[in-house]
Amino acid sequence: MPPSPPPPPSPDLAALWPEEGLVPPPRRLAERAHVPDRAALAAFRAEDFPRPFAALADLLVWTTPWRTLFDDTRPPFWRWYEGGTLNACTNALDRHLPAARDRIAYHWIPEAESESPRSLTYGELLERVETLAAVLRDDFGIGPGDRVTIHLPMSLDLPVAMLACARLGAIHSVVFSGFSARACAERILDSGSRLLLTADVYRRGGAVLDHKAKADATHALVTEGGGRLEAVLVFTRDPDRYASPTPLHPGRDRLAAPLLAHRRGARIPPVPRASNDGLFLMYSSGTTGKPKGCLHGHGGYLAWVAATCRWVLDLHPGDVYWCMADIGWITGHSYIVYGPLLSGVTSLLTEGVPYDPDPGRPWCLARRYGVRVFHTSPTALRALRRLAPEGPGADRPPFDILVTVGEPIEPHVWRWYHETVGGGRAAVVDTWWQTETGGHILATLPAADPMRPGSAGPPLPGLEVAVLDEEGHPLPPGAERAGTLVVRTPWPGLMLGLWGDDERYVRTYFGRFNRDPRSRDWRDWPYCPSDGARIDARGYVRILGRIDDVINSSGHRLGSKEIESAALEVPWVAEAAVVPIPDELRGQAVGLFVAPGPGVPDDPTAARAEVARAVVERIGPIARPHQVWIVPDMPKTRSGKIMRRVLAALVAGRDPGDVATLANPEVVVALAGIVAAEKPAPPREPGAQTPGPGGGGGPTPGDGGAGGGARGGERAAGGDGEGQAIS
Ligand code: WT7
Numbered sequence: 001m002p003p004s005p006p007p008p009p010s011p012d013l014a015a016l017w018p019e020e021g022l023v024p025p026p027r028r029l030a031e032r033a034h035v036p037d038r039a040a041l042a043a044f045r046a047e048d049f050p051r052p053f054a055a056l057a058d059l060l061v062w063t064t065p066w067r068t069l070f071d072d073t074r075p076p077f078w079r080w081y082e083g084g085t086l087n088a089c090t091n092a093l094d095r096h097l098p099a100a101r102d103r104i105a106y107h108w109i110p111e112a113e114s115e116s117p118r119s120l121t122y123g124e125l126l127e128r129v130e131t132l133a134a135v136l137r138d139d140f141g142i143g144p145g146d147r148v149t150i151h152l153p154m155s156l157d158l159p160v161a162m163l164a165c166a167r168l169g170a171i172h173s174v175v176f177s178g179f180s181a182r183a184c185a186e187r188i189l190d191s192g193s194r195l196l197l198t199a200d201v202y203r204r205g206g207a208v209l210d211h212k213a214k215a216d217a218t219h220a221l222v223t224e225g226g227g228r229l230e231a232v233l234v235f236t237r238d239p240d241r242y243a244s245p246t247p248l249h250p251g252r253d254r255l256a257a258p259l260l261a262h263r264r265g266a267r268i269p270p271v272p273r274a275s276n277d278g279l280f281l282m283y284s285s286g287t288t289g290k291p292k293g294c295l296h297g298h299g300g301y302l303a304w305v306a307a308t309c310r311w312v313l314d315l316h317p318g319d320v321y322w323c324m325a326d327i328g329w330i331t332g333h334s335y336i337v338y339g340p341l342l343s344g345v346t347s348l349l350t351e352g353v354p355y356d357p358d359p360g361r362p363w364c365l366a367r368r369y370g371v372r373v374f375h376t377s378p379t380a381l382r383a384l385r386r387l388a389p390e391g392p393g394a395d396r397p398p399f400d401i402l403v404t405v406g407e408p409i410e411p412h413v414w415r416w417y418h419e420t421v422g423g424g425r426a427a428v429v430d431t432w433w434q435t436e437t438g439g440h441i442l443a444t445l446p447a448a449d450p451m452r453p454g455s456a457g458p459p460l461p462g463l464e465v466a467v468l469d470e471e472g473h474p475l476p477p478g479a480e481r482a483g484t485l486v487v488r489t490p491w492p493g494l495m496l497g498l499w500g501d502d503e504r505y506v507r508t509y510f511g512r513f514n515r516d517p518r519s520r521d522w523r524d525w526p527y528c529p530s531d532g533a534r535i536d537a538r539g540y541v542r543i544l545g546r547i548d549d550v551i552n553s554s555g556h557r558l559g560s561k562e563i564e565s566a567a568l569e570v571p572w573v574a575e576a577a578v579v580p581i582p583d584e585l586r587g588q589a590v591g592l593f594v595a596p597g598p599g600v601p602d603d604p605t606a607a608r609a610e611v612a613r614a615v616v617e618r619i620g621p622i623a624r625p626h627q628v629w630i631v632p633d634m635p636k637t638r639s640g641k642i643m644r645r646v647l648a649a650l651v652a653g654r655d656p657g658d659v660a661t662l663a664n665p666e667v668v669v670a671l672a673g674i675v676a677a678e679k680p681a682p683p684r685e686p687g688a689q690t691p692g693p694g695g696g697g698g699p700t701p702g703d704g705g706a707g708g709g710a711r712g713g714e715r716a717a718g719g720d721g722e723g724q725a726i727s
Helices: 027-031 050-061 088-092 122-138 157-168 182-193 214-226 256-263 299-311 329-345 361-369 378-387 411-421 502-510 560-567 604-618 643-654 667-675
Strands: 068-071 078-083 104-109 118-121 147-150 173-174 195-199 203-204 207-210 231-235 251-254 280-284 292-296 320-323 346-350 375-378 401-405 429-430 465-468 484-488 531-535 540-545 551-554 555-561 572-581 586-596 627-630
Touching: 027 068, 027 320, 050 068, 050 157, 050 299, 078 299, 088 157, 088 329, 118 122, 118 329, 122 157, 122 256, 147 157, 147 182, 147 361, 157 173, 157 195, 157 280, 157 329, 182 207, 182 214, 182 292, 182 346, 182 531, 182 540, 195 214, 231 256, 251 256, 280 329, 320 329, 320 361, 329 346, 346 361, 346 401, 378 411, 401 411, 429 555, 465 531, 540 551, 551 586, 555 560, 560 572, 560 586, 572 643, 586 604, 586 643, 604 627, 627 667, 643 667
Parallel strands: 104 346, 147 173, 147 195, 173 280, 195 231, 231 251, 320 346, 320 375, 375 401, 401 429, 484 531, 586 627
Antiparallel strands: 068 078, 104 118, 203 207, 280 292, 465 484, 531 540, 551 555, 572 586
16 A cells, blocks of 8 residues: 655745746856866766865875775764874975965954954964964873864964864864853853863954853853863953953963963974874754764865865855855864865955945955955844845956855845846756765856755755655655655765764664665665755755754754753743744744742733843753743643744744644644744844844854844843943
């Protein structure tokens, strides 16, 4: 009997826009593109797996050549280029010298137009990296395999710190600067790092924020959690001045400037690492409350980011490139630091929010620096389109490639990007990937592939993807139904595993569709990213959203359970449930239902503010609930499980479906009334209040605590987990 057609993985996925036509790639790009047409990569046939991937290793310089291309001894912990050794910093910097010593690696652009940008050449960047590596090694005893937590804002110190760790063979763990002390401490405890790199202050949304205060709170929480943070190395935004009102803790806190001055000019030989040693940790949210430490390696990761920078971003040495993301997310690691440096390009690095308060500033900067490849997220584009629909106007920057990442992009936003920003002359590249995948997986090749607005496109050459139904059968291309995306072939960029949790790695990413856990055949281990998708007749994939309890707000990945457990720490909160609120700017916003127990404040505004504050304190302003509903009871199954699906339907204005099987169906009517009466506040108007892009492609004004959050009226000044504004 044929199986009955399964329902789409989530009712949210029913919200689909109609299929768009294909847009041809700009012909002029083919003249100098790395990949002028698909034939150029004809060797990358999935049938020939893994052989074609051998060529990607040649994009790197190796200390010792690899011996085994694809090691499948311990499925699904695939290992690439086994036997080889290399150093990531050598690949990013030393290799470009002396030929390109004077080429600019980064233009750092401060938030305030009144401040002067600072630039670093590849030669100067290497000098700074070696100097810091000397400090880390000789003053703090950091060596190969040690974990170093870096909680730095978007300054030049951040890539310098990452590369200094890489040079020594240490594993860096960058925590997004907008994350709270709690989130930072949690990551320090999990990774077992004993050194924290932090900053005195940074600017965001027009304010100067005290970041050092967070380091103090982090230290206290690490100690409380049984960890040992031996030292805190503090970088100052202004090289000659410590600007935080929070005092330095003698013996524990060390200012970076004098230590660096002492080691200036040091030469630190790069430490060769095995291809499958860890290069960095990047924590990411999942279905449980505990963030997952995705461990990326050397050979495979670097080869994949180098390859995708050629194929997808078409970066050439000396190109000017600007990715508006924060380095604190995977987009920044792969496509601001490692990929662009491996490619020898000149990148812009922007502090704060480049379009706040002036939405024309991104185009001004892009014009001033001659940006050829521009990279951002749908959330940033939605905000820019709303604030200044005219875009860059006739005096357009020399854009060839316009990249988007992090969330589904609506076709009308896609077209604005293509026509108004790019003048119809640039390729728009919608890239789908994840923290776990290291680099792009789905994307059109800018000179070679037709684009389809709203669809991320086909898998990259050499890869095979499928959209599976509930039983694990592939949906035929062109099927009207949605299913679950899987990547069938392994690829070099996939993480090595989850830090300290092999079992969770296998279960989370491979458990769903693996039928034989003993199989050594990679074909039995499709990678499951937890995204719902549709596949069109051409094999282009349209991503519909997460099918787990992850909310994608402004391209930030937020775990529902993390937010719920933060809310449950408020003493009077008895139950908490998080659902996504469809949001015109952010894609999704966080909706939080709480059922109170004894002790709830009489004033509902104060009660809601208390819950929101707990979430911000625990995670950071990016997770701030857009709306908190205090409700008498939650819809529950007879076994007592909260039916988030019903709540999500009410919030999205959909029919909650058949609720007769609930233990308390009558509560649904009451809840519908509460939700209707307390509509989420509309996003606030321009400037610091506008939500910006996050994990995907750019900064989020609301993240920094300087005016963010849609329900600003409920915020207590200062102490809500974000660095306090000091000016
Ligand atoms: C999740 C991964 C990839 C770097 C930034 C986010 C969503 C990512 C797209 C896209 C639709 C996308 C997916 C994915 N996502 N890119 N082009 N179209 N959705 O990395 O924080 O690991 O989040 O972001 O849901 O699973 P991340």
